Amino acid sequence: AQSVTQPDIHITVSEGASLELRCNYSYGATPYLFWYVQSPGQGLQLLLKYFSGDTLVQGIKGFEAEFKRSQSSFNLRKPSVHWSDAAEYFCAVGGGADGLTFGKGTHLIIQP
């Protein structure tokens, strides 16, 4: 069965500092991997996705993620965070018949 682990429930980062959110997955075949962001009271917005090819994926809002098959990881990074980046971030795998399997999410807090 597929699964996603986001080890960090909360992360606090100073505005302007770099960010890395961790994601580890378990999937039987070549994974389809996604990062979504959720602001309070809203739905999920896609930041980026990996299907195949280049393992470094660029997304919206200055985010990028790197797929590492050997580590079963798909970590999300941003070189300099802004206060507006404060939100809940979800890593997900799969799609198709079984829908997406999500991690529990990482709550990002930005300190001024």
Next chain:
Amino acid sequence: EAGVTQSPTHLIKTRGQQATLRCSPISGHTSVYWYQQALGLGLQFLLWYDEGEERNRGNFPPRFSGRQFPNYSSELNVNALELEDSALYLCASTPGDTAGSTQHFGDGTRLSIL
């Protein structure tokens, strides 16, 4: 391009009642997914509809059901409501049933059970 729309935004029910939640997919999208986001349980796959048929369901009891209409909009029905059904219900649409298709989400319906 209009995104995925869900209605109502909020719904308040009491135990034992029935709730109906609605979802309109992005124009041209034929697949609709439903997810439950309950406090402490995270996001869980509920149902998948494609081309008017239920294609798969997650680990939820039969009182969670739904349908997809010819215009590809969808309804989620929850019967015999229980307190633990209180959650944000999210709908997502994709262009088809291809694995890995990007799912585009609506803003959800907040269902509160009193």
